[in-house]
Structure formats: structure tokens, C-alpha cells
Amino acid sequence: MHQIKLLRLPISYFLFSIFFLFSNNASANFDFNTNCQKAYQNIFELKLNAARQLIAAEKKIHPNNSIVPFLENYVDYYYLLTTESKSEFERLEPNKEVRLDQISDDDKSSPYYLYAQAQINIQWALMRGRFGSYLTVAREINRANSLLQENTKKFPGFHLNGIGLGLINAVLGVLPDGFLKSTLSTFGIKGNLQAGLNMLDKLAENLPKSAYEPFYEETVFTYAYVLSDVAKSPSAYAKTMKYMARIPDTSLLKCYLQAYVCARNGHTDVAITTLANRPTGAVYQPFPYLDYLMGIAKLNKLDYSAEASFEKFLQTNKGVNNIKDAYLHLAWIALLKGENNNLSALIAKTKASGFIFAERDKQALNEANSPTPNKELLKARLLFDGGYFAKGLDVLSDSKAEDYASAKDKTEYHYRLGRLNDALGKDDMALMNYQNAITVGKSLKYYFAAKSAVQIGIIYEAKKNTQKAKSSFNLAISMKGHEQENSIENEAKQGLRRIGG
The missing domain is CATH 1.25.40 (Serine Threonine Protein Phosphatase 5, Tetratricopeptide repeat)
Structure with a gap:
């Protein structure tokens, strides 16, 4: 480096x-x-x-x-x-x-x-x-x-x-x-x-x-x-x-890390531009992951041309990581495009292909074994990951919790609203959304309720309300038996350390 x-x-x-x-x-x-x-x-x-x-x-x-x-x-x-x-x-x-x-x-x-x-x-x-x-x-x-x-x-x-x-x-x-x-x-x-x-x-x-x-x-x-x-x-x-x-800019390693950090932190357009302009040629080491990363970035702005990037990654990749996650993203594209037959085949490939060394692949397998996501909630999730917070809110603006049949979808609805309002600095709305997610989903196996408790803690930490922040972080730790339990508990413990709890 x-x-x-x-x-x-x-x-x-x-x-x-x-x-x-x-x-x-x-x-x-x-x-x-x-x-x-x-x-x-x-x-x-x-x-x-x-x-x-x-x-x-x-x-x-x-x-x-x-x-x-x-x-x-x-x-x-x-x-x-x-x-x-x-x-x-x-x-x-x-x-x-x-x-x-x-x-x-x-x-x-x-x-x-x-x-x-x-x-x-x-x-x-x-x-x-x-x-x-x-x-x-x-x-x-x-x-x-x-x-x-x-x-x-x-x-x-x-x-x-x-x-x-x-x-x-x-x-x-x-x-x-x-x-x-x-x-x-x-x-x-x-x-x-x-x-x-x-x-x-x-x-x-x-x-x-x-x-x-x-x-x-x-x-x-x-x-x-x-x-x-x-x-x-x-x-x-x-x-x-x-x-x-x-x-x-002749460094392909620079391109990789810059695009990766941009994609991870909601600067999707910069990530896409960086990857599109990356240095190419036989002098460079082949790097299939960059196509996977382009697929992630494009889908996070609901650009379905991401499909070609994921397919190229799967064709050229000789490694063991991100295979399940790539197939899951292809399944999401099929879902969003209404291609239900293709959706079933891609979910099957998510389960059967690749390995579970990487956390993203473990999560992809969990999601493939879960009910098919609601389209609007999936769009809101992707737009949030891409940093398109206002667009994400627009997607959910015409719906309410009662419109969703399952407790999972009701919980996710509140959680997605919370993340989007949180990112836009609407703290009061976010706190209400997160609390609703906890109320509906605290006994479910999904991560939405526990992660909501962590996010409440972070908001109160920023407001210097140490007592409420501590209470929220401890609430997150107390929730057991859900997805991402170790990482969420660790995040809550880091919050407690920051506030001296």
C-alpha cells in the first residue's frame, strides 16, 4: 500500500x-x-x-x-x-x-x-x-x-x-x-x-x-x-x-479502496464513477471483486444494469467469497423486475453455491432461507445503503405498518423508516420509528429490534443523554437469539465503553 x-x-x-x-x-x-x-x-x-x-x-x-x-x-x-x-x-x-x-x-x-x-x-x-x-x-x-x-x-x-x-x-x-x-x-x-x-x-x-x-x-x-x-x-x-x-490514479489498489469506502458509506455515485474510470490493461492483476462492487453500488441506486456486473463477477471469480451474496442480489433484481421464475432459481443458487466464510455470505444464506422480502421495503433498504435517504423515504411515504401482513415486515417497516429519518437528522421521528420496531419485533429472530436499540443509544449518546444511551445499549445486549447477535451486541458494548458505561 x-x-x-x-x-x-x-x-x-x-x-x-x-x-x-x-x-x-x-x-x-x-x-x-x-x-x-x-x-x-x-x-x-x-x-x-x-x-x-x-x-x-x-x-x-x-x-x-x-x-x-x-x-x-x-x-x-x-x-x-x-x-x-x-x-x-x-x-x-x-x-x-x-x-x-x-x-x-x-x-x-x-x-x-x-x-x-x-x-x-x-x-x-x-x-x-x-x-x-x-x-x-x-x-x-x-x-x-x-x-x-x-x-x-x-x-x-x-x-x-x-x-x-x-x-x-x-x-x-x-x-x-x-x-x-x-x-x-x-x-x-x-x-x-x-x-x-x-x-x-x-x-x-x-x-x-x-x-x-x-x-x-x-x-x-x-x-x-x-x-x-x-x-x-x-x-x-x-x-x-x-x-x-x-x-x-494509476493505482488500481487506490481505485479499489476508494470505491469500497464510498460504497460502504453512502457515496454511491462517487463509487460508480471511480470504478467506471479504473485503470485497465494486461499490466494489472485481474480483480473480479471490482465487478461485484460495481453491482452492489448500482443496485443501491436501483439501477438494474447491476445484473451484468454480478454476472461478470460470477463468471470470472475463482475465489470462495461473495458468491452467495452475488446470487442473492441477482435474486433481488429478479424480484424487483417481477421475474418470479428467475427469482426461485436464483434463491436456489444462493443456497447451493459458494461458501460461508464471509459474513456477507452467511447473511445471504440466512436471507435466502427467510421469506421473500417485500419489494418496497427492499427498495428502501437498498436506497438507504446507497445514501439516497430522501428517495428511500419517498418509497415508504404511501404505506403504513398496517399494510404489511407479517410481524417481520411490520418490524422492518418501522426500522427502515427509523434508519432513513435518522440519516436525515430527524431524530424525534427516528426515535419513534425505532421504538415501534422494538415493540413489534423484540421477540423475533430478525435483527431489526436489537439494531434499533443500538441506534437509539447512538442518538442519545450524541445528545449527551448518557442515562438513556446506556439504557438503550443494555437493551440491545439483552436481546438474544436473533440474527447478527454477536456484531450487534459488540456494537452496543462499544457504545457503553464510549460513554463510560
């Missing part, structure tokens, strides 16, 4: 060169030379074949340069990120120990000695987590954390330690109760979301003014992920756009 700006920023490059010259006095075996810098730049534009060629050339010329296995691991990480192939993960995973062995035999006086080992552990933990191998994930995160803590003591001026430590703190700070959290607790690692955010924010702000400027991209990409997915911060979009403005 970093890009060496050799021509565009000569002063920064000069400082960077001095830094590496200084750090390599004891040994040439962590040599981030021009060849490695070019490979590094190609990796973070997702030009992985070009990076492989440069790394192979460096390995031939300098077989003992431990920057080589460090860069090779980045290539594997981004290759696996773009393919999401479990079989490829299993093929490449043995490379981890080979690389760590080479690096561990190298110059212990270099700040890269511990840092490179930590990064390799983090990358494999992040990728392994996509396939559910949580015991090994816990060990790798513990190992990386220990290495980075030790490196910080040995090299307090080596700011790059903050990238991994910021990520670990943030992710562990919001980890829901479960096997992974309890395992990490036995290692004595707890994490702190705000501490992690502070580390990454400080780095993003200050790296451009330092000799570490070439690592700016990695910091920003890590920070964008944490803001959007981990912290679910309302500032995720603004900060992502601000910090990514410096990164060239």
Missing part, C-alpha cells in the same frame, strides 16, 4: 535514500535498492507480474537481500486478496516460514529485521482470517504484536511500526466475543480502537513531511480500512478522500 515516488518527489526520495543508507550501514542484507523500490511501486499499483519480474532479477543479483522475501510476501498477499482463492492460499502458505527463516538469519541491528517478520505475520493472519483459521490467526497476531513492540523499544524513531500496531489495536479493540478474542486474551492482547485510530491518523498526517513518505500509501490504505470497516466512523469517507488525493 505504499508507492515510491522517485520522479515526482525528489526531495522525499533523497531523504528516503539517506534513511536507508543509514539503516543499512551494518549490513547490505536489508537493501531497499532501486530495483526493490520499483518492485514495491508496482505491487501497490497491483501490477503484480511486473513486480515479480523485478523481484526475480533482484534475487538473482543479490540472493541474500532480505528485502526480497519481504516484497515477495506483499506480492502473495495482494495476489490472494484479488483472487480470494482458498486453493491458491494453501499452495502459497508454505512460503511464509521459508521467508521468515531467511529474514531471521539476517542483520538484527536493522529496524527491518523485526518489522519485516511482523508484517509477514500480519499479512498471513489477515488472509487466513478470510477462510476461518482463527487459532493460527491469533498466534500470528500475537507474534506480530510482540515483534512490533520490541522493535519500537529498539528503534523508537522507526515510525513504520505504527502501521501494524495501529491496525492491531483497532481491530482487537472492537473484536466481538468469541474464540478469536478469548484466544488473544490468553496472550495478553486486548487492543484499543481509539489508540489505533490515533496512531494511524498521526502517521497519515505526518509521513508526507518525513523521510518515510514513500510508505504513505500503506498507512492511508490501512487507515481507510480501519475507519470504514472496523470503526465504522462517520468521518471515513471524508478522511479517505482527503488522504488518497495524493495517490496517483
Whole structure:
């Protein structure tokens, strides 16, 4: 996630060169030379074949340069990120120990000695987590954390330690109760979301003014992920756009993360434009997920041409994630277009195809096994996700709870109105809607009532009404046996921590 700006920023490059010259006095075996810098730049534009060629050339010329296995691991990480192939993960995973062995035999006086080992552990933990191998994930995160803590003591001026430590703190700070959290607790690692955010924010702000400027991209990409997915911060979009403005548009990785954050945070038109204008060509690593993401963005504005994007994803994807969710979205398009025969076939494919490693696929399977959604409620849901709040309200404006036959649909009606009014700043209306959702749906297996309680807590938290916020968060925690129980309970607990509850 970093890009060496050799021509565009000569002063920064000069400082960077001095830094590496200084750090390599004891040994040439962590040599981030021009060849490695070019490979590094190609990796973070997702030009992985070009990076492989440069790394192979460096390995031939300098077989003992431990920057080589460090860069090779980045290539594997981004290759696996773009393919999401479990079989490829299993093929490449043995490379981890080979690389760590080479690096561990190298110059212990270099700040890269511990840092490179930590990064390799983090990358494999992040990728392994996509396939559910949580015991090994816990060990790798513990190992990386220990290495980075030790490196910080040995090299307090080596700011790059903050990238991994910021990520670990943030992710562990919001980890829901479960096997992974309890395992990490036995290692004595707890994490702190705000501490992690502070580390990454400080780095993003200050790296451009330092000799570490070439690592700016990695910091920003890590920070964008944490803001959007981990912290679910309302500032995720603004900060992502601000910090990514410096990164060239030739980076396909920039396109991916920028579009992802936009789509996740209700800036759908920006996401669609970003994906439509993404860099293309044989030099870039194939990335089927971008078609899936385009499908999500288009459907969230009720553009049914999303169908072609989902179909392209399913045709080109060789990975294990998002398959069920893609079929579910195709089923929704069929429903909204009135193609009932196609709807049944696509619901069947949602159940039969793909895997349930990813949360979105687990939820897709749950929804495929649930009653067919009401069309108007589905439209309101999609428009809310897309950030089209006024349009979502318009969809529901001519209906009332009594128009819906099932308790599920009545609860969802109140919940959808609550989310839309909430997003438009209509707090009193939102509170009433959420309360209605709780009253009707608190005994159902659906998530609407528990999530409504969390949203009430967030509104009262913003109003500085700590007592009512605490009561609402505790109400959400008290509801059991519903969908998304772990994540909603964790969100409520995070709210209690924020207000000192």
C-alpha cells in the first residue's frame, strides 16, 4: 500500500535514500535498492507480474537481500486478496516460514529485521482470517504484536511500526466475543480502537513531511480500512478522500479502496464513477471483486444494469467469497423486475453455491432461507445503503405498518423508516420509528429490534443523554437469539465503553 515516488518527489526520495543508507550501514542484507523500490511501486499499483519480474532479477543479483522475501510476501498477499482463492492460499502458505527463516538469519541491528517478520505475520493472519483459521490467526497476531513492540523499544524513531500496531489495536479493540478474542486474551492482547485510530491518523498526517513518505500509501490504505470497516466512523469517507488525493490514479489498489469506502458509506455515485474510470490493461492483476462492487453500488441506486456486473463477477471469480451474496442480489433484481421464475432459481443458487466464510455470505444464506422480502421495503433498504435517504423515504411515504401482513415486515417497516429519518437528522421521528420496531419485533429472530436499540443509544449518546444511551445499549445486549447477535451486541458494548458505561 505504499508507492515510491522517485520522479515526482525528489526531495522525499533523497531523504528516503539517506534513511536507508543509514539503516543499512551494518549490513547490505536489508537493501531497499532501486530495483526493490520499483518492485514495491508496482505491487501497490497491483501490477503484480511486473513486480515479480523485478523481484526475480533482484534475487538473482543479490540472493541474500532480505528485502526480497519481504516484497515477495506483499506480492502473495495482494495476489490472494484479488483472487480470494482458498486453493491458491494453501499452495502459497508454505512460503511464509521459508521467508521468515531467511529474514531471521539476517542483520538484527536493522529496524527491518523485526518489522519485516511482523508484517509477514500480519499479512498471513489477515488472509487466513478470510477462510476461518482463527487459532493460527491469533498466534500470528500475537507474534506480530510482540515483534512490533520490541522493535519500537529498539528503534523508537522507526515510525513504520505504527502501521501494524495501529491496525492491531483497532481491530482487537472492537473484536466481538468469541474464540478469536478469548484466544488473544490468553496472550495478553486486548487492543484499543481509539489508540489505533490515533496512531494511524498521526502517521497519515505526518509521513508526507518525513523521510518515510514513500510508505504513505500503506498507512492511508490501512487507515481507510480501519475507519470504514472496523470503526465504522462517520468521518471515513471524508478522511479517505482527503488522504488518497495524493495517490496517483494509476493505482488500481487506490481505485479499489476508494470505491469500497464510498460504497460502504453512502457515496454511491462517487463509487460508480471511480470504478467506471479504473485503470485497465494486461499490466494489472485481474480483480473480479471490482465487478461485484460495481453491482452492489448500482443496485443501491436501483439501477438494474447491476445484473451484468454480478454476472461478470460470477463468471470470472475463482475465489470462495461473495458468491452467495452475488446470487442473492441477482435474486433481488429478479424480484424487483417481477421475474418470479428467475427469482426461485436464483434463491436456489444462493443456497447451493459458494461458501460461508464471509459474513456477507452467511447473511445471504440466512436471507435466502427467510421469506421473500417485500419489494418496497427492499427498495428502501437498498436506497438507504446507497445514501439516497430522501428517495428511500419517498418509497415508504404511501404505506403504513398496517399494510404489511407479517410481524417481520411490520418490524422492518418501522426500522427502515427509523434508519432513513435518522440519516436525515430527524431524530424525534427516528426515535419513534425505532421504538415501534422494538415493540413489534423484540421477540423475533430478525435483527431489526436489537439494531434499533443500538441506534437509539447512538442518538442519545450524541445528545449527551448518557442515562438513556446506556439504557438503550443494555437493551440491545439483552436481546438474544436473533440474527447478527454477536456484531450487534459488540456494537452496543462499544457504545457503553464510549460513554463510560
